[in-house]
Amino acid sequence: MGNHTDSFCSAVTACLEAELSFPTEYVNNISWQEREHLFDLEFIQICWMCGWPYVIKADRPGAKVELLVVPVPSGKRYAGRPIYFSDVVVRRASPYRTFSDLQGSRWAYNEPRSHSGYNLVRYYLFCAGVGDGYFGRVVESGSHRRSLQMILGLRLGLSRGVFLWTFAQSFRTFF
Numbered sequence: 001m002g003n004h005t006d007s008f009c010s011a012v013t014a015c016l017e018a019e020l021s022f023p024t025e026y027v028n029n030i031s032w033q034e035r036e037h038l039f040d041l042e043f044i045q046i047c048w049m050c051g052w053p054y055v056i057k058a059d060r061p062g063a064k065v066e067l068l069v070v071p072v073p074s075g076k077r078y079a080g081r082p083i084y085f086s087d088v089v090v091r092r093a094s095p096y097r098t099f100s101d102l103q104g105s106r107w108a109y110n111e112p113r114s115h116s117g118y119n120l121v122r123y124y125l126f127c128a129g130v131g132d133g134y135f136g137r138v139v140e141s142g143s144h145r146r147s148l149q150m151i152l153g154l155r156l157g158l159s160r161g162v163f164l165w166t167f168a169q170s171f172r173t174f175f
Contacts, residue, residue, distance in 0.1 A: 009048055016046075052115035086116040091151055099124075107135040108147040117144060 006028050013026035027035055027044060039047035040057075046068070057065045070082040077085070090096045096105065110117035125134055141147040 005048060050114055050116075052119060053113055084116060086120040089148065089151060103134055104136040106137045106139070108139045108141045108150050110141055110144050110147055112140070117147075 006026075010026045010028070013024045016022075017024040027038070030038075032049075035044060036047060036049055036053065038044045039049075042064075054065065054067065057063060058067070072078065072080060072082045073084065088096075088099065088102070096102055107121075109121065112118050125131075139150070141150055
């Protein structure tokens, strides 16, 4: 997960230490990719990760991962459920109003192992019978936050992702 989850993960670490009376450490001085790698090597015992990488790990023969908890986002549309949505985010002044308006446009996704930030759009296009080339230009931004920065900087017309959307809510005046 991105740095925007650090305060939450740090609080969970402190809570676990207090409840278990066992020393814990939140490793936040490395990238999330490196944390996940150390988890795979069993140097880290608990790791917050996106759903897609978890499913890949859990579906392997002899899997050593176990789902402990899932987040329940606040907000009316979540209705107290551990669910997330994949939203398309555009600048308010853009001409895009429907997904079909986006054909031929510039598209940013966060990274190929993200379910909300990559796979759901690919699945949607597949179900719609649309192949490669639907978007005019496709760019890997590296993170939901970076996709949003690209939109705000007018480098791209749009981007997407649930955590990006949640983050974007605090910046509504920019859209």
